[in-house]
Amino acid sequence: MRLQGKLAIVTAAASGMGRAGVERFVREGAQVAAIDIDPAALKALAAEFEGVHTIAADLATEQGALDSIDQGVAALGGADILWAHAGMPGPASVEDLDMTAYRKAIDLNITSAALGAGRVAPHMRKRGGGSIIFTSSISGLVGSMMSPIYSAAKFGVVGLGKSLALALAADGIRVNVVCPGLADTPMKLGFTGRSGDPAEAAANEAKVVGAVPMGRLVKPGEVADAALWLASDEASFVTGVALPVDGGFTAR
Incomplete structure (x- = not known):
């Protein structure tokens, strides 16, 4: 097993890619602390994966981001792995920008990652x-017409990862970034269906799929598999990488 004896913390862990990551980390021998804002989803997660420690927290707040890592470390007795996965789409335009929504998107997408890394290091x-x-995200590698604030934050996440890879290499701490394409998860409609019109959501999804050389959305488990590899000793000499999991979208 690739993570035998490892202690892993996963954020946004109760659904989608994060949940798939918990499944794979547990399967590969890790002890896992799962952090999410949804207590009911965490309860279901704990019922399915025996021994997983669950922590309910709002990672868009400073206290939630810091305290949840502290709780995860305390529950596990240390930490070898952090998958800081939390994120959200954010405002669709900079015109008449909703500053409350803007700040929440920045806080969840990048500030929580920085705080989590600083706390766990x-x-x-x-x-x-x-x-x-x-x-x-792929929106952290190329611009996003539909989600400029999300794209700005995710470019920041890539820069944060590369910078921390340099800063922490001497301590034996590897820092890498996974960059998924549009995934078939509950968050998908936050990107494609902002107006609430199902026809518009379907048309936007078709546009995205049409731009993917492999012709489909990414599956949550495919992103979790990438995170699993980066977490494992199989990637022992890999740090500072922004790894697209996007069916070739960013290869153009």
Whole structure:
């Protein structure tokens, strides 16, 4: 098993890609602390995966981001892996920008990642190293017409990951970023269906799929598989990478 004996914290862990990550980390031998804003979804997660520690927290707040990592470390007795996966679409336009929505999107997409990494790094250092994985997006590699604030934040996540890879390499802490394409998850409609019109959502999804050389959306498990590899010793000499999981979208 690739993560035997490892202690892993996963944020936004109760649905979609994060939940798939919990499943894979547990299957590969890790002890897992799962953080999410949805207590009911966490309860269902704990019922399915025995031994997973669940922590309800709002990672868009400073206290929630910091305290949840502290709780995860305390529950596990340390940390070897952090998959900082939390994110949200944010406002669709900068015209008449809703500053409350803007700040929440920035706080959840990038601030929570920075706070989580800063909180967990000393614990990884004590254990001789570790792996931090951030979730960005293809919108962190190329601009997004539909989600400019999300894109700005996710470009920041890529920069944060590359910078921390340099800063933490001497401590044996690897820092990498996964960059999914549009995924078939509950968040999908936050990008394609902002107006609430199902026909518009379907048309937007068709546009995205049409631009993907492999001709489909990414599956949550495919992103989780990438995170699993980056977390494992199979990626022991891999740091500072922004890895697209996008069916070739960014290869153009």
